[in-house]
Amino acid sequence: MALVDVTKSCLDSISQISEHIEGSVLYLDAGSTESFQYIGAFPLLLNHGVRAICSLENMSSLDAVVDWNANSDPDRKVVVVTTRLLSDAHRYILRCLSTHPAVHCCTIFTSISEIAHSAYPDSPLGPDAFHEYESLLVQDYEELVKKGVKKPLQPGVSNFKDNIDLGDEGRSQLAPSEEDISHPQASSTARDSYGENLIADTEEVGQNLVVSVRHFPMIICPFSPRVFVLPPEGSVAEAYLSAKHEDALSPGLPSLSTGLLSDGDDIPPGATLTANFLYHFAAKLDLKMEIFSLGDLSKTVGKMFTDMSSLYDVGRRKRSAGLLLIDRTLDLLTPCCHGDSLVDRVFSSLPRRENTASYTQIKTSKSQLKQGPSNLERASLDVQIPLAKILSEEDCKIENFRLLESIEAFLCGWDSGNSASQVLDLSNLKNKIHDEKLPQLENELLRGSLVSTESFRGTPYLETLLDRKTKDGTILVKKWLQEALRRENISVNVKSRPGFATKSELQAMTKALAKSQSSLLKNKGIIQLAAAVVAALDESLSSRWEAFSNAEKILSVSAEDTSQSLAVQIGDFINKSALLGLHGQKNGKFGVSQGVLSFQDTLYLMISGYILAGENFPTAGNDGPFSWQEEQLLKDSIVEAILENPSIAKLKFLHGLMEELETNLSRIKSEESKGTSSDQIDIDDLDDDQWGKWGDEDVDDTNNSKEKVYDDMQLKLELRDRVDNLFKFLHKLSSLKSRNIPLKDGALDSDNNFSGDPYASRGLLYKLLTRVLSKNDVPGLEYHSSTVGQLFKSGFRRFGLGQAKPSLADQNVILVFVIGGINGVEVREAQEALSESGRPDIEMILGGTTLLTPDDMLDLLLGKSSYF
Numbered sequence: 038m039a040l041v042d043v044t045k046s047c048l049d050s051i052s053q054i055s056e057h058i059e060g061s062v063l064y065l066d067a068g069s070t071e072s073f074q075y076i077g078a079f080p081l082l083l084n085h086g087v088r089a090i091c092s093l094e095n096m097s098s099l100d101a102v103v104d105w106n107a108n109s110d111p112d113r114k115v116v117v118v119t120t121r122l123l124s125d126a127h128r129y130i131l132r133c134l135s136t137h138p139a140v141h142c143c144t145i146f147t148s149i150s151e152i153a154h155s156a157y158p159d160s161p162l163g164p165d166a167f168h169e170y171e172s173l174l175v176q177d178y179e180e181l182v183k184k185g186v187k188k189p190l191q192p193g194v195s196n197f198k199d200n201i202d203l204g205d206e207g208r209s210q211l212a213p214s215e216e217d218i219s220h221p222q223a224s225s226t227a228r229d230s231y232g233e234n235l236i237a238d239t240e241e242v243g244q245n246l247v248v249s250v251r252h253f254p255m256i257i258c259p260f261s262p263r264v265f266v267l268p269p270e271g272s273v274a275e276a277y278l279s280a281k282h283e284d285a286l287s288p289g290l291p292s293l294s295t296g297l298l299s300d301g302d303d304i305p306p307g308a309t310l311t312a313n314f315l316y317h318f319a320a321k322l323d324l325k326m327e328i329f330s331l332g333d334l335s336k337t338v339g340k341m342f343t344d345m346s347s348l349y350d351v352g353r354r355k356r357s358a359g360l361l362l363i364d365r366t367l368d369l370l371t372p373c374c375h376g377d378s379l380v381d382r383v384f385s386s387l388p389r390r391e392n393t394a395s396y397t398q399i400k401t402s403k404s405q406l407k408q409g410p411s412n413l414e415r416a417s418l419d420v421q422i423p424l425a426k427i428l429s430e431e432d433c434k435i436e437n438f439r440l441l442e443s444i445e446a447f448l449c450g451w452d453s454g455n456s457a458s459q460v461l462d463l464s465n466l467k468n469k470i471h472d473e474k475l476p477q478l479e480n481e482l483l484r485g486s487l488v489s490t491e492s493f494r495g496t497p498y499l500e501t502l503l504d505r506k507t508k509d510g511t512i513l514v515k516k517w518l519q520e521a522l523r524r525e526n527i528s529v530n531v532k533s534r535p536g537f538a539t540k541s542e543l544q545a546m547t548k549a550l551a552k553s554q555s556s557l558l559k560n561k562g563i564i565q566l567a568a569a570v571v572a573a574l575d576e577s578l579s580s581r582w583e584a585f586s587n588a589e590k591i592l593s594v595s596a597e598d599t600s601q602s603l604a605v606q607i608g609d610f611i612n613k614s615a616l617l618g619l620h621g622q623k624n625g626k627f628g629v630s631q632g633v634l635s636f637q638d639t640l641y642l643m644i645s646g647y648i649l650a651g652e653n654f655p656t657a658g659n660d661g662p663f664s665w666q667e668e669q670l671l672k673d674s675i676v677e678a679i680l681e682n683p684s685i686a687k688l689k690f691l692h693g694l695m696e697e698l699e700t701n702l703s704r705i706k707s708e709e710s711k712g713t714s715s716d717q718i719d720i721d722d723l724d725d726d727q728w729g730k731w732g733d734e735d736v737d738d739t740n741n742s743k744e745k746v747y748d749d750m751q752l753k754l755e756l757r758d759r760v761d762n763l764f765k766f767l768h769k770l771s772s773l774k775s776r777n778i779p780l781k782d783g784a785l786d787s788d789n790n791f792s793g794d795p796y797a798s799r800g801l802l803y804k805l806l807t808r809v810l811s812k813n814d815v816p817g818l819e820y821h822s823s824t825v826g827q828l829f830k831s832g833f834r835r836f837g838l839g840q841a842k843p844s845l846a847d848q849n850v851i852l853v854f855v856i857g858g859i860n861g862v863e864v865r866e867a868q869e870a871l872s873e874s875g876r877p878d879i880e881m882i883l884g885g886t887t888l889l890t891p892d893d894m895l896d897l898l899l900g901k902s903s904y905f
Contacts, residue, residue, distance in 0.1 A: 041850055041880050042262040046322055047076045050255040052085070057144050057251075059086035061114040064133055066093040067393050068120030068256065068268030069148075071418050075258045093117060093129045094393045096136060113141040120148045120256050120271030123170045124160055127177075134178050134246070141245055143174075146253035149272055152345070153313040157276075157306055167250035174248050254317035258418050260380075261500035263882045264864055269415035270392055273314050274887050276307035277413060278334060278857060281904050286769070287897040288904070289413040289887075290857045291334035291364040293769070294777050304341075308334055311856060311886070312341035315360065319852070325355035326852070328821040329845050331805070332364025332777075334856055339821040359848035361809070365857025365886075367777060368801030369770065369898075370648045372889040373641075375585040376862035379502055379510030379570065382582060383420065383487070384861075385890040386573040390419035413902055415887050420487045422569045427544060428551050487569060498566045503864050511538040514563075514570050518546040521560045525550065540574040543567050584634050585891070588642055593798065596649035603653075604667035607646045608674050610639040615678035636678060637688060640763075641895050643671075644770060651771030652780075661768040672760050679756060688899050690759050701752055766905045770898075777817065802855070803866035809845045810874035852882045858893070859885030 051058075063082060065073060070092065073079060082090060091097075115137055119126040123145070134140055149157075154166035162169050259265040267274040277288035280303070284293040315338070319326050326346075330339035339362050365372075375381075392414055487499060498517070502510045515538035522529060531545045547567045551557045557564060573579070588610060595603040614636040634642070650662035661668055679691070683698035691698075774780040808815050820842055845851060853867065864883055871881050887893075896902045 040262075041322060041324075041882060043257065043265050043322070043882065044076050044259045044262045047072070047255045047257065047259065048078060048081055050253065050321060051078055051081055054146065054251075054253065055085040057146075057249075058082065058116050061087060061116040061144070062089045062091060062137070063087045064091050064093040064096075064115065064117045066117075066119045066121060066126060066129070066270070067417075068271035068274075069118040071268050071270070072120070072256045072258050074419070075260070087116075093119065093126070093133065096129070096133060113139050114144075115140050115142070116144045116146070118146045118253065118256070120268050120273070122149055122154060122157060122160055122272050123147060123162065123166070123250070125272065127170075127174070130174065131177055131181070134174075135181055141247065143246065143248045145170075145248070145250045147250065148252075148254055148256040148314070149310065150252050150254065150313045150317055153310050156309050156313075159306070167252075171248045171250055175246055178246055252317070254314065255321050257318075257884075260864075261497065261503055263880070264500075264503060265882075265884045266418070266859065266888050267314070267884075267886055269417050269887055273307070273310040274415050275413050276305070276310050278305050278307035278886075280305060284769075285904050286366065287413075287902055289415070289897050289902055290369075291332060291366050293366055293773065294333040294364060297333065304337060305334075307886075308338050308856075309341065312338045312345070315854060316342055316345045319358070319360070322358075323355050324358040324850060324852070326358055326360040327843055327845070327848060328360045328362070330362040330819050330821065331815070331817055332362070332367050332856070335362035335364050336819055336821075338362055338856065339819070343821040356850065357848060358850035358852060359845040361805075361845060361851060361853045363802070363805070363853070363855045365855055365889075366773070367780065369773065369894070370645060371800035371802070371863060372858065372860045373645050373648075373891060373894045373898075374589050374862075375582050375891055376860070377506045377586075378861035378865060379505055379507045379573070380499070380861035380864075381890060382507060382573045382579075383569050384418075384888060385582070385892060386575070386578045387420045387422060387569060389417040390421060392417055416890075416893055418888060420569065422487070422565050423572055424565060424568045427568045427571055428548055487566070498562055502566075503861065504868050505865070508538075511543070511570060511574070512536065514538065514567050515543060515546070517563045518543065518550060518567055521550055521563055522546060525556050525560070527552070527556070540571055540576075543574075544571045547571065581634070581638075585638065585642075588634065589645055592642065592646050592649055596646075596653045600650060600654045600663050601667060603646060603650055604663050604671060607639075607643055608671055610634065610642055611636070611671065611674045611678060614639045615674070615681065636682075640675075640688065641891075641899065643767060644894075644898060647767040647771040648773065652774050661764065662771045668764060672757070672764065675760050675763075676753070676756055680753070689901060689903060690763050690899070690905060694755060694759065697752055698756070701749065762905075800863055800866055802853070802859075802863045803870045806853070806867060806870040807873070810870065810876060810879070812844050812846045846876070846879075849878055850880045850882070852884065855885040857885070858887040858889035859883065860889045 073082070079090065115133060117126070117130055117133065119130075123130075126147075130143075130145065134143060151164070151166045154160050154162045155164045160166070256268060256271070257265045258268055269275075278290060279285040279288060279292040281288075282292070284295060286293070326342070328339045328342055330336045339360075342360070501513065505513060515533075527549050529546050529549045531542055533542055547564055550560055551564050591606055592603065595606045614634055617633055617635070647662065654662045663671075679698065680702070683691075683695055683702060687695070805815060809818075855863070867881065867883050871879060899905060
């Protein structure tokens with residue numbers, strides 16, 4: 038039987054809709070663009086006859102003339118692929134149609150199913166969502182055509198917009214770059230390029246528009262054929278997983294498990310969309326799922342998945358598989374820690390593409406109007422590799438692009454009658470390139486991105502690195518570079534030691550391989566990956582990562598001793614970072630020294646410390662894992678550090694107080710400077726005429742000092758209240774083990790360390806898979822019986838034919854999905870658990886809501902995406 042390959046399944050799904058996309062102008066939103074980038078879909082789309090691929094959010098009037106040199110008909114066929122609810126994408130789809138004057142057929146593929154649209158609380162569409170939207174879109178388009186709009190779309194012109202109650206946060210709030218997009222009637226150049234015979238009556242075009250909405254579930258971001266996450270800018274990943282209440286930490290994380298399932302009205306939209314996605318994802322893979330869940334939200338999703346199944350689905354000839362759903366909140370420590378994973382380092386170190394601004398504005402406006410939980414803004418997976426920066430050092434001149442020669446040849450062939458302006462433009466371009474060390478144009482051309490499927494020599498680079506630690510991964514990248522250099526007959530004069538790979542080595546080999554244009558094109562995959570690794574190994578970034586890793590190891594060792602030892606270590610980190618910030622302030626340098634953590638970093642370390650304390654000292658006398666005296670010392674250290682240097686901490690819990698803290702610090706410093714200058718008394722201060730006023734001045738000074746003391750005290754009390762709230766939040770994190778059955782019973786305690794390293798504890802996913810694959814019981818793991826299983830249980834049990842509870846290890850295909858997100862360390866540990874089980878016959882697929890880096894966890898727990 039063929040192996041399960043999620044990347045191939047995504048590509049096959051595109052081939053299945055080839056008849057709909059052939060000859061069309063294809064619009065992709067941000068989420069589907071990321072997905073298609075990771076699966077390598079763009080060459081396939083062009084092979085299936087797509088005439089142009091455009092951005093749905095960043096539309097341009099030039100999209101309408103993309104086929105200016107084609108002999109075929111104009112863009113009468115438009116296809117939109119979106120990962121969002123139709124109500125969210127409507128404004129963009131409508132504007133897309135108004136950009137194309139000759140559009141006759143519009144097909145919309147959405148990754149959100151019809152059932153999910155009707156079940157989503159903010160969606161106005163009902164059970165027949167697709168047909169409803171088709172008619173509403175046609176109505177809005179016809180209304181636009183009849184009005185003959187010649188300027189950007191304005192609020193108040195959409196029937197559908199009125200139904201979804203968007204107010205004036207709609208089309209007028211689009212990004213400024215989009216506001217210059219006019220109606221096709223205003224673009225005479227675009228119409229002339231089509232020819233006079235292509236100008237049709239606008240009312241007739243509007244009446245003849247055919248709209249079709251279809252479900253296209255296979256829009257994911259696979260890092261390998263068996264590891265994937267959801268597109269960060271899609272509705273499923275952005276939908277909140279928990280509403281704000283006592284047990285909730287963040288809209289991007291499930292609530293803390295209490296053993297109670299949510300009522301129908303309390304189910305978060307993220308659970309509904311996740312259950313629908315997994316159901317259709319399994320159907321596309323032709324798998325019949327046996328569902329197991331661990332955690333409250335996972336149980337809710339598992340129950341919804343089971344309810345969507347039917348007798349027909351269960352009875353079909355499908356391959357049996359197991360689905361294991363896990364709540365992210367059962368293990369917050371693993372994604373918080375800076376583990377040994379090269380992929381995690383790359384995603385943590387390199388910049389990402391900024392999310393679509395217009396969607397963010399719309400979501401913020403909606404949440405303010407409804408006073409409800411807002412959708413989450415996930416970090417993009419589009420890693421921006423600084424390829425130009427690495428290749429454009431002083432000792433490496435880029436000679437391969439010949440940018441000026443290419444532009445000059447293009448200009449000469451474009452319009453021979455306007456040669457004067459061409460020469461002037463080319464001269465200005467030359468001056469700009471000579472004036473700047475790193476031309477912006479070349480920088481854009483050389484900017485790379487990580488992709489999972491590579492056609493370069495057929496090597497799946499990213500897939501291979503997922504299972505590697507940092508050292509092993511860098512050595513492997515070095516071997517790939519050496520092999521590519523041998524193929525190109527390029528010699529590099531660099532000292533190399535077997536079994537080691539340094540940044541300077543990788544950078545020298547990367548530059549040599551990219552020296553010529555032909556070599557760059559043939560080996561672009563490994564060059565981009567090597568450049569990403571070089572950037573991640575930069576000293577400033579690498580030293581901070583190592584500092585975090587060492588501090589986490591120290592906390593782990595201290596947690597195995599006593600609570601006092603752990604509290605002392607946390608306090609030591611706080612005091613050292615505060616002194617660093619104060620020293621930087623005196624020197625006028627607020628940057629963090631290499632290898633030294635900032636005060637904000639130490640507050641983040643407190644999260645790991647409190648989680649470790651809760652696992653090792655769950656029976657402390659107060660609400661938290663530490664004694665009152667130990668915790669009070671930590672609070673005092675934080676309060677004093679913030680008062681002495683407010684700029685060292687810029688977290689959410691201090692919002693609204695930073696200005697007062699900085700003003701207070703400035704006043705104290707000015708008083709100290711005045712006190713120093715008043716040590717020398719001037720003779721005029723002893724004037725006899727002023728002696729009689731001493732008593733009155735004493736009273737005034739006393740009153741002023743009391744007022745100042747009161748102001749200072751009020752500020753300190755407010756700061757202490759906020760710090761107290763921070764520790765209450767930390768108490769909640771430390772109670773994870775005592776609140777959850779699988780953690781409280783000790784079945785998943787850390788009893789296995791790898792490589793003999795006492796600091797390196799395995800994550801929950803590794804421990805869980807180890808027990809499951811060895812067929813040991815896991816407390817709290819719930820099995821969701823299928824429809825047929827329920828019939829056996831209810832109907833045939835009386836005859837002694839009851840169906841035994843199946844085991845996840847009995848399945849040859851296991852899909853593990855972490856609701857809330859996964860990281861690279863967990864991917865590696867999951868593969869290790871499978872290898873150690875001695876079950877080579879099992880195929881494991883690992884998925885998650887998103888890819889989590891330590892910075893993402895900081896944002897979810899203490900940043901703008903936190904409920905704290």
